Amino acid sequence: MDTSSSIWTEKYRPKKFEELVGQEEVVKKVENLTKSMNIPHLLFAGPAGTGKSTLALIVVKELFGSTWKENYLELNASDERGIDVVRQKVKDFARTKALGNVPFKVIFLDEADALTREAQQALRRTMENYTSTCRFVMSCNYSSKIIDPIQSRCVVLRFKLLERKDIDKRIRLIAENEGFSVGDEAIESLYEASEGDFRRIINLLQASASISNSVTADLINTLSASAKPKDIKVVLDYALSGDFLKAKEKLLDVMLRDSVSGTDIIKSIQKEIWNLDVDPELKVRLTEKTGEIEFRLVEGSDEFIQLEALLAGFVMAGRGK
Numbered sequence: 544m545d546t547s548s549s550i551w552t553e554k555y556r557p558k559k560f561e562e563l564v565g566q567e568e569v570v571k572k573v574e575n576l577t578k579s580m581n582i583p584h585l586l587f588a589g590p591a592g593t594g595k596s597t598l599a600l601i602v603v604k605e606l607f608g609s610t611w612k613e614n615y616l617e618l619n620a621s622d623e624r625g626i627d628v629v630r631q632k633v634k635d636f637a638r639t640k641a642l643g644n645v646p647f648k649v650i651f652l653d654e655a656d657a658l659t660r661e662a663q664q665a666l667r668r669t670m671e672n673y674t675s676t677c678r679f680v681m682s683c684n685y686s687s688k689i690i691d692p693i694q695s696r697c698v699v700l701r702f703k704l705l706e707r708k709d710i711d712k713r714i715r716l717i718a719e720n721e722g723f724s725v726g727d728e729a730i731e732s733l734y735e736a737s738e739g740d741f742r743r744i745i746n747l748l749q750a751s752a753s754i755s756n757s758v759t760a761d762l763i764n765t766l767s768a769s770a771k772p773k774d775i776k777v778v779l780d781y782a783l784s785g786d787f788l789k790a791k792e793k794l795l796d797v798m799l800r801d802s803v804s805g806t807d808i809i810k811s812i813q814k815e816i817w818n819l820d821v822d823p824e825l826k827v828r829l830t831e832k833t834g835e836i837e838f839r840l841v842e843g844s845d846e847f848i849q850l851e852a853l854l855a856g857f858v859m860a861g862r863g864k
C-alpha cells in the first residue's frame with residue numbers, strides 16, 4: 544500500500560499547473576518561465592495552504608522530468624539548524640553539475656522568512672556564489688520579512704487566499720474519488736472554516752469523511768469547532784436590537800454546545816459583522832470593538848467577561864452611542 548496516499552493533502556496535491564486553483568496569474572507566469580527552461584530565482588509569498596510548495600514541485604518535475612530528484616534540494620529554513628547548515632547543504636548539492644538538459648539545479652527553501660536578517664545576508668552571498676549552477680525558489684508568508692537584496696534578485700510572486708469560487712470543483716473531485724457525498728452547505732462551511740487555506744479544507748474533509756460518508760455542514764462545523772455563522776448572526780442581531788440578555792444567552796449556548804473558544808467566537812463575530820445589513824459606519828465601530836476585545840483575550844483576560852463586555856458594546860453601538 545502506498546502509505547503517503549492515505550494523507551489526502553498529499554494524495555490530492557496538484558501535479559500539473561492546471562490543477563492548481565485560484566492562483567491563475569502566478570501560475571501562468573511560472574508556467575511560461577518553466578517552459579522557457581530557464582527560470583530566474585523565485586520568491587513565492589503568501590498565506591499557508593495556498594499552493595506555494597506545490598507549485599515549486601510542479602516546476603522541478605516539469606523541468607527535469609524523471610531526474611527531478613537528483614536535481615532538486617528542499618530545505619526548510621525553520622527546521623535546519625541555522626544558516627551554516629543551509630550553506631553547507633547548498634555547497635554540497637551545488638558542487639556537482641546538473642544532470643540532463645537543464646544547466647542548473649533547483650534549491651527550494653521553504654519558510655525563508657524564518658531566517659534572521661543576518662542569516663539572510665549570508666544566504667544572499669550563497670545565492671551569488673552559485674548562480675551559475677543553481678536557482679533558488681523560496682517561499683515565505685510575508686515578503687516584507689525578506690531583505691531587499693534577496694527580493695531584488697528574485698521574481699516575487701504573490702499567492703492569494705483561496706476564494707469561495709475556487710474550491711468547489713476540487714472538493715467534488717475528492718468526494719467522487721473517495722466515495723462520499725458533500726452538499727453546497729457543507730462546502731460553504733468548509734470554506735468558512737478554512738480561511739482561504741486549502742490544506743485545512745482537505746484535512747477537514749478527510750476527518751469528516753472518516754466519520755460519515757455524507758459530509759454535512761453540521762459535521763464540518765463540529766469538527767472545525769468554529770461557531771456557525773447563522774448562530775453568530777442571531778447573537779449580533781439581538782445585541783444590535785438592544786436585547787442584551789437574549790444575546791448573552793444565545794452566545795453562551797453556542798460556546799457551551801459546540802465548545803468553541805473565546806478567540807474563535809471573536810473570529811466568527813468579526814466575519815459576520817461584514818455580512819450584517821447595517822450602516823458601514825456601524826460596521827467599522829463594531830470591528831474596532833471586536834479588535835479591542837480580541838487583544839484582551841490574547842492577553843489572558845476571562846473570555847466570558849470579555850465577550851459580555853463586547854455584547855454590551857454592541858448594544859450601545861446599536862443605539863448610536
Ligand SMILES: Nc1ncnc2c1ncn2[C@@H]1O[C@H](COP(=O)(O)OP(=O)(O)OP(=O)(O)O)[C@@H](O)[C@H]1O
Nearest residue numbers: 552555556563564591592593594595596597741742
Ligand atoms: N491552489 C491550490 N489548488 C489546489 N490545491 C491546493 C492549492 N493550494 C493548496 N492546495 C492543497 O493544500 C495542500 C498544501 O498546499 P501547499 O503545501 O502547496 O501549501 P503552501 O502554500 O506551501 O503552504 P505553507 O505556507 O503552509 O507551506 C496541497 O497538498 C494541496 O492538496
Ligand SMILES: [Mg+2]
Nearest residue numbers: 595596653682
Ligand atoms: Mg509550503
